[in-house]
Amino acid sequence: MTTGTKLQRLLDSAFYHDFRRDKVAIASFIILCIYVVACYTAPLIAPYNPYDPTIIDIMDSEIPPAWLDGGDSRFLLGTDAQGRDLFSTILYGTRISLTIGICAVVLQAFLGISLGLISGYFGGRVDNFLMRLADIQLSFSTLMVAIIVLAVFQALFGTELYERLAILMLILVIGIAEWPQYARTVRASVLAEKKKEYVDAVRVIGLRPMRIMFRHILPNTLSPILVISTVQVANAIVSEAALSFLGLGMPVTQPSLGSLINSGFEFIFSGSWWITIIPGVVLILLVLVMNLLGDFLRDVLNPKLYKN
């Protein structure tokens, strides 16, 4: 019953109306859905398991995609330098990239929303301190911080241990480095909400600050959070790819899109362009549709994000 009415409300909403009229947004949404479904059902639809060394044959290495001369019908998109089926490896790689992106953004959102709420709600010294911290953190590029932190950890742990912890490290570093984006957005909304009467009302009732912040103010700051989240996931995926490309992220045995691009890079000079270019195109398309959806959301929900 409730789900039915909720669905009905969604279908009647101005948001859905705008969405249906925007062809770019629809196309982006469909492509994103295909990505998500394809990569999370990878074990079912991938013809090979790229993590299983017993089925990989080095004799199959660097076979071009099936439609080119020398292609092999067993391998639709060809194989990489180790003889892995590129199509399967890309599916599994996209799953890793997307998972890291989403988890990192969940962490960012958790840290950023909590600190942003505290900063906006309490104000004063706490606010000053947190926002100054956010300023400083934003003045350093996320990528720079991530590269240095991961480089130091890699040197500290040694390569072998680092490769096992790579997913966790990437999520932590990308997640922690970008919290100010959320904190600033949430803080700005909280400052606007705090002046409204309903907040005075719940305060007079005598609710505790935690409850006011999370149950009453937070729900009203959700639309800007939603808008930046799409773009943040795209950014996190790009950061992950860049870090893996530099050899500071996922190892070649368990590649994300970035490490796949890295592993194929040296082979473009000998003509095996597909190992690098195909995962590259997959990555660009994924980031592009997310950015387009982010643009759409920003236009429709129109929070004052970029105006300080």
Added chain:
Amino acid sequence: MFAFFVRRFAQAALVMFIISILAFSIQDNLGDPLREMVGQSVSEAERQELRGKMGLNDPFFVQYWRFLKKAVQGDLGTSYFFKRPALDVILDKLPATLELVFGASLIIIFFSVPIGVFAAIQPKHWFSKFAMAVSTVGISVPVFLTAIMSIYIFSVELGWLPSFGRGDTVHVFGSWTTGFLTRDGLLHLILPCISLSSIMLPLFIRLIRAEMMEVLESEYVKFAWAKGLAPRRVWFVHALKNTLLPVITVGGVQIGTLIAFTILTETVFQWPGMGFLFLEAVNRVDTPLIIAYLIVVGLIFVVTNTVVDLVYGLVNPTVKLARPHGGDG
């Protein structure tokens, strides 16, 4: 005004202090300087004695103070691999990186301002729509992929441009080597600079367009039209000036980001700059070099940010001097 300057310098000093603490704790935890010096063949007792002599058993802050005193004099330790002072090694590579950033900045300035302004003045023109579509796609292409694809197209397939290194360079003022003065050096600069600028260019086109469109809606521009000024004068004298103010702030901050992206560009193009050197140092666990890079880059970040804030404070009469960042985010 004076208070604003003092506050800004205090913040810069604080950030440098934090960076130096971080740098020092990396040095403290990463690798054993004693083993790097004497190798494995020294007995445990001798080791302990040497540790005592070198002050490695002193408390953290005593050691940190020693490190800081040396660092201020420009002594950041000796690179394990190059057997030379780490700071010298880094500074040797600085020109290569700065030229890359300079070339990319030139591309960004010369393309983003005209395209952004045009897209704001003529939003319905096909070229504006085309430019906006391209920049939306461009913002989604990671720097290293632009670099790889440009190498594949222009070096591997077409063979027009070189794919790695700096080519011929010449010395100008002492130790500064430049690739801008030789034909070969310029050819080598083209692809890396384009790749490096590819991520910022769309960003700036979008930013300039958005700011310019907003300025064109403002009252004083309407007044300028009402006075009957020529369109050129309204666009380029009245509107553009106020468009560029926020663009300069963003630009100053992005210089830091640009330096981060040099690591990626330099890796792809085997460009002998600081970023490439840094990654090599990481692979060799060359701690003094890692620290020297951290401090040099940290200094560049802090200096550019401080200068941009100060210039902005001077140029923009509406900036709140008492509390520069106290506003809404």
